[in-house]
Amino acid sequence: MSDARTTDRRPDLRTRLIDAAESKIAEKGLAGLKARDVTQLAGCALGAIYNAVADLDELVQRVNSRTLARLGEALAPASAAATPEVVMLALADAYAVFALQNRKLWSALFEHRLPDGVEMADWHRQDHEVLIARIGAPLAAIRPDLPADELRYRVRTLFGAVHGVVHLALQARLVGLPEAALRQEVAALVMALVAGARQAVVHPDRGAIPAP
Amino acid sequence: MSDARTTDRRPDLRTRLIDAAESKIAEKGLAGLKARDVTQLAGCALGAIYNAVADLDELVQRVNSRTLARLGEALAPASAAATPEVVMLALADAYAVFALQNRKLWSALFEHRLPDGVEMADWHRQDHEVLIARIGAPLAAIRPDLPADELRYRVRTLFGAVHGVVHLALQARLVGLPEAALRQEVAALVMALVAGARQAVVHPDRGAIPAP
């Protein structure tokens, strides 16, 4: 099924299909990805998809992996900044800029839902965790006292907050919201969160949450 | 087309269809909403949908409007808190709790995408703005010096941040992330943001954004 010999030429078709899917998503968005369009663009038969890949869902995941990799590259220079605080600011800013410059592909990362029971493929999950690690490093530098699992919560919160702002800004079409304004808002958000992270943590029990 | 006489009994079928759609979305999620299921549940013919409503998209929007209304009710008590800071905390906490208790319907609010050219219906857009106003009030109390348009930016940022955290927490299935932990994270997030809002605003030009 996946012999050492048989894998010689198969990547060609697979790659062509991923290329085609990527270009279709970039052009029309995730909802505009049709099996027949992709196969025509890749120059193969309709059913050929299911030789190279299990599903259209897997094809989307492969495109998303590429996007995550490119996002990782776009984020890499930020980690070289002097202080952890500036690293976080640079990360968030690079994230916003990447989203703005790759709207459709970036949106596909989060619009894609797989059918009910099925889980996300392992290789794709790992791509995500690489991203999370990149945010975790400077945060760990700011808060070396935090235990590992609590740090993971904080990273998720930080990422979720930045992501939410960018997502909301891109959803409402950009009319009236210039790129600079979004980057300003993201910067202000991160500064507030980083400043907050320096302060005392909310006490785990008896927190500031009102009664349900 | 929409005579005074003809509207007498039509709401009946319309309401039954919205009811059916709501229950289907609550059960199976937005992707599990099928025209044939809805009409069967509503006890009418397949094509009857298009007498009561323009589209399946409109049906979704009508369900989403209901959800937004219920969300508004769930958020209402929070506004009665003593200080604006506590109002914001209570709002965010109520938001998180609502999302947890109405996962599928809440997700449908943000998963739904209409076809390429079409805009969101006006009545649905207004529902959103009611929500934004509820967040804007306490923030305006905290920062009475902010001009109206900049306040709108801040509200969007605040909402986007909270929403992003909740969304991320719900997307990764709740295994291992108890409800209390999410509420803690949201509370910490809002506290940091409210504290940050009290401080000096980032200067519009020459901000903390690194060079692109």
Place this chain on the structure above:
DNA sequence: CGTCATTTTGAACGTTGTTCAATTTTTCCT
């Protein structure tokens, strides 16, 4: 009761993703 307007119906259409028997291509041994 008959006529016209309105509402409701469900068969039919076009477009999806997916399957699979048939065909073509590649591989590998003699």
Place this chain on the structure above:
DNA sequence: AGGAAAAATTGAACAACGTTCAAAATGACG
């Protein structure tokens, strides 16, 4: 080289989907 076994590729066919529309059923009114 030759030819048989294996693998890859094809595209017609299928099921499920949203939507349409001529026909049937229902309601309104003199």
